Amino acid sequence: MGGDCLNTGCVPSKALIKSARVVSQIRKAEEFGLRNATAEVDFAGVMERVQRVIKAVEPHDSAARYTALGVECIQGEARIASPWTVEISTASGTRTLSTRAIVIAAGARPFVPPIPGMDAIRVLTSDNVWELRSCRGGWPSSARPGRLRAGPGVRALGCRGDAGRDAAATARARGP
Numbered sequence: 001m002g003g004d005c006l007n008t009g010c011v012p013s014k015a016l017i018k019s020a021r022v023v024s025q026i027r028k029a030e031e032f033g034l035r036n037a038t039a040e041v042d043f044a045g046v047m048e049r050v051q052r053v054i055k056a057v058e059p060h061d062s063a064a065r066y067t068a069l070g071v072e073c074i075q076g077e078a079r080i081a082s083p084w085t086v087e088i089s090t091a092s093g094t095r096t097l098s099t100r101a102i103v104i105a106a107g108a109r110p111f112v113p114p115i116p117g118m119d120a121i122r123v124l125t126s127d128n129v130w131e132l133r134s135c136r137g138g139w140p141s142s143a144r145p146g147r148l149r150a151g152p153g154v155r156a157l158g159c160r161g162d163a164g165r166d167a168a169a170t171a172r173a174r175g176p
């Protein structure tokens with residue numbers, strides 16, 4: 001369980017934003033009367049922390065936890081058969097459940113626009129960006145992005161690479 005929010009959405013993006021906030025505050029340290037505070041971004045270290053945060057949250061979002069709380073968790077492919085019935089194909093056969101209300105939480109997947117040439121490059125989406133361990137990883141320098149966009153319009157993830165220096169990464173939240 002956990003879905004997008006745990007694995008590729010809310011949790012990793014907030015963990016990344018936290019790292020960006022910490023480095024931003026360190027860079028503004030003098031405003032707060034703190035001298036000599038410096039920070040160098042270790043992009044791989046930031047992204048490894050993101051994975052550790054996911055692992056730490058995972059048990060709270062698990063089928064085991066919800067089962068212990070009294071929720072019946074059925075794993076399978078669901079199909080709405082009528083306004084009051086849902087059919088679930090599981091490994092052990094099909095079950096039909098009847099209900100007064102059905103909540104559909106079937107998620108979504110990133111849309112990659114059909115721009116010519118897209119199939120020739122490695123496209124980063126909110127699904128796979130979490131695999132990055134280097135801002136340079138996987139791109140020839142000519143194709144390296146100056147800026148990446150992540151999230152449903154409310155998050156921006158910047159990824160800068162300077163010649164001779166390791167890339168710095170920043171993330172910021174926009175809007176409420």
Ligand SMILES: Cc1cc2nc3c(=O)[nH]c(=O)nc-3n(C[C@H](O)[C@H](O)[C@H](O)COP(=O)(O)OP(=O)(O)OC[C@H]3O[C@@H](n4cnc5c(N)ncnc54)[C@H](O)[C@@H]3O)c2cc1C
Pocket residue numbers: 002003004005006008009010011013076077078079104105106107108126150151152155
């Ligand atoms: C980068 C990013 C940051 C985000 N940050 C936030 C945030 O800060 N706050 C916030 O509220 N939201 C945030 N979101 C949005 C949030 O992650 C999604 O709105 C949420 O995960 C959607 O939940 P869901 O249960 O509908 O879908 P999902 O979590 O995607 O889960 C759907 C599940 O249903 C399964 N499924 C689909 N069809 C069937 C079927 N027929 N039968 C059985 N199973 C099926 C899928 O396999 C999947 O496991 C963010 C998203 C992204 C990408």
